[in-house]
Amino acid sequence: MLFPWLFRTLRRAAWAPIFVFGLHAVSSFLGLYGVWPPLDIPMHFLGGIAITYFFSHAYFAAAEMDLLGRPASLLSVVAVFALTCSTTVFWEFAEFLSDRYLGSHAQKGLEDTLGDMLCGILGGLVFLATRAVPKAPRRS
Secondary structure, eight states: OHHHHHHHHHHHHTHHHHHHHHHHHHHHHTTHHHHOGGGHHHHHHHHHHHHHHHHHHHHHHHHHTTSSOSOOHHHHHHHHHHHHHHHHHHHHHHHHHHHHHHOOOOOOOHHHHHHHHHHHHHHHHHHHHHHHSOOOOOOO
Protein backbone atom coordinates (compact mmCIF):
# COMPACT_ATOMS: atom_id res chain seq x y z
CA MET A 1 0.00 0.00 0.00
CA LEU A 2 2.96 2.30 0.60
CA PHE A 3 4.32 2.17 -2.96
CA PRO A 4 1.01 3.07 -4.66
CA TRP A 5 0.70 6.03 -2.28
CA LEU A 6 4.26 7.12 -3.04
CA PHE A 7 3.81 6.83 -6.81
CA ARG A 8 0.48 8.67 -6.68
CA THR A 9 2.02 11.49 -4.65
CA LEU A 10 5.08 11.78 -6.86
CA ARG A 11 2.96 11.70 -10.03
CA ARG A 12 0.55 14.37 -8.81
CA ALA A 13 2.71 16.77 -6.84
CA ALA A 14 6.47 16.27 -7.15
CA TRP A 15 6.59 18.65 -10.10
CA ALA A 16 6.19 21.70 -7.82
CA PRO A 17 9.30 21.33 -5.61
CA ILE A 18 11.28 19.98 -8.58
CA PHE A 19 10.33 23.06 -10.60
CA VAL A 20 11.33 25.48 -7.83
CA PHE A 21 14.56 23.61 -7.16
CA GLY A 22 15.32 23.69 -10.90
CA LEU A 23 14.63 27.42 -10.96
CA HIS A 24 17.01 27.80 -8.01
CA ALA A 25 19.70 25.74 -9.76
CA VAL A 26 19.41 27.76 -12.99
CA SER A 27 19.47 31.04 -11.03
CA SER A 28 22.58 29.88 -9.19
CA PHE A 29 24.28 28.71 -12.39
CA LEU A 30 23.57 32.03 -14.12
CA GLY A 31 24.80 33.97 -11.08
CA LEU A 32 21.47 35.75 -10.63
CA TYR A 33 21.76 35.69 -6.83
CA GLY A 34 25.01 37.68 -7.12
CA VAL A 35 23.47 40.15 -9.57
CA TRP A 36 20.28 40.62 -7.57
CA PRO A 37 20.63 39.22 -4.01
CA PRO A 38 16.96 39.89 -3.07
CA LEU A 39 16.00 37.10 -5.51
CA ASP A 40 16.60 34.79 -2.55
CA ILE A 41 13.42 36.07 -0.87
CA PRO A 42 10.86 35.09 -3.53
CA MET A 43 12.72 31.83 -4.16
CA HIS A 44 12.32 30.75 -0.53
CA PHE A 45 8.69 31.94 -0.57
CA LEU A 46 8.00 29.88 -3.73
CA GLY A 47 9.84 26.96 -2.17
CA GLY A 48 7.50 27.15 0.82
CA ILE A 49 4.47 27.12 -1.47
CA ALA A 50 5.84 24.24 -3.53
CA ILE A 51 6.75 22.00 -0.62
CA THR A 52 3.44 22.69 1.12
CA TYR A 53 1.63 21.80 -2.11
CA PHE A 54 3.62 18.55 -2.23
CA PHE A 55 2.94 17.63 1.40
CA SER A 56 -0.72 18.56 1.05
CA HIS A 57 -1.12 16.19 -1.89
CA ALA A 58 0.83 13.49 -0.05
CA TYR A 59 -1.43 13.82 2.98
CA PHE A 60 -4.66 13.69 0.98
CA ALA A 61 -3.43 10.80 -1.16
CA ALA A 62 -2.73 8.88 2.06
CA ALA A 63 -6.19 9.77 3.37
CA GLU A 64 -7.84 8.68 0.08
CA MET A 65 -6.05 5.35 0.29
CA ASP A 66 -7.16 4.96 3.92
CA LEU A 67 -3.58 4.93 5.22
CA LEU A 68 -4.40 7.46 7.95
CA GLY A 69 -7.71 6.21 9.23
CA ARG A 70 -10.19 9.06 9.67
CA PRO A 71 -8.15 12.05 10.88
CA ALA A 72 -9.79 15.35 11.72
CA SER A 73 -9.51 17.96 8.96
CA LEU A 74 -7.56 20.29 11.25
CA LEU A 75 -4.93 17.56 11.60
CA SER A 76 -4.14 17.82 7.89
CA VAL A 77 -3.35 21.52 8.23
CA VAL A 78 -1.22 20.98 11.33
CA ALA A 79 0.66 18.02 9.82
CA VAL A 80 1.33 19.74 6.50
CA PHE A 81 2.41 22.94 8.25
CA ALA A 82 4.77 21.01 10.55
CA LEU A 83 6.29 19.21 7.57
CA THR A 84 6.75 22.53 5.77
CA CYS A 85 8.48 24.07 8.79
CA SER A 86 10.72 21.04 9.15
CA THR A 87 11.65 21.20 5.49
CA THR A 88 12.65 24.87 5.75
CA VAL A 89 14.89 24.03 8.70
CA PHE A 90 16.50 21.07 6.92
CA TRP A 91 17.02 23.19 3.78
CA GLU A 92 18.96 25.69 5.89
CA PHE A 93 20.93 22.81 7.46
CA ALA A 94 21.85 21.72 3.93
CA GLU A 95 22.97 25.26 3.08
CA PHE A 96 25.05 25.34 6.27
CA LEU A 97 26.72 22.02 5.47
CA SER A 98 27.31 23.11 1.90
CA ASP A 99 28.95 26.32 3.10
CA ARG A 100 31.02 24.50 5.69
CA TYR A 101 32.27 21.58 3.63
CA LEU A 102 31.92 22.71 0.01
CA GLY A 103 32.61 26.44 0.37
CA SER A 104 29.36 27.47 -1.31
CA HIS A 105 28.68 30.69 0.69
CA ALA A 106 24.90 30.24 0.47
CA GLN A 107 24.25 31.66 3.94
CA LYS A 108 25.08 35.29 4.55
CA GLY A 109 24.61 35.16 8.31
CA LEU A 110 21.98 34.60 10.96
CA GLU A 111 19.63 37.29 9.66
CA ASP A 112 19.74 35.77 6.16
CA THR A 113 19.13 32.25 7.47
CA LEU A 114 16.19 33.25 9.67
CA GLY A 115 14.77 35.39 6.86
CA ASP A 116 14.97 32.42 4.49
CA MET A 117 13.12 30.22 6.97
CA LEU A 118 10.50 32.92 7.53
CA CYS A 119 9.92 33.31 3.79
CA GLY A 120 9.54 29.57 3.30
CA ILE A 121 7.12 29.27 6.20
CA LEU A 122 5.13 32.29 5.00
CA GLY A 123 4.88 30.72 1.54
CA GLY A 124 3.49 27.59 3.18
CA LEU A 125 1.02 29.61 5.23
CA VAL A 126 -0.18 31.46 2.14
CA PHE A 127 -0.77 28.16 0.38
CA LEU A 128 -2.65 26.74 3.37
CA ALA A 129 -4.70 29.92 3.76
CA THR A 130 -5.75 29.89 0.11
CA ARG A 131 -6.75 26.24 0.41
CA ALA A 132 -8.78 26.93 3.56
CA VAL A 133 -10.94 29.61 1.92
CA PRO A 134 -14.25 28.02 1.00
CA LYS A 135 -15.11 28.17 -2.67
CA ALA A 136 -18.26 30.03 -3.67
CA PRO A 137 -21.03 27.74 -4.89
CA ARG A 138 -21.57 27.79 -8.65
CA ARG A 139 -24.79 29.24 -9.93
CA SER A 140 -26.80 27.10 -12.28
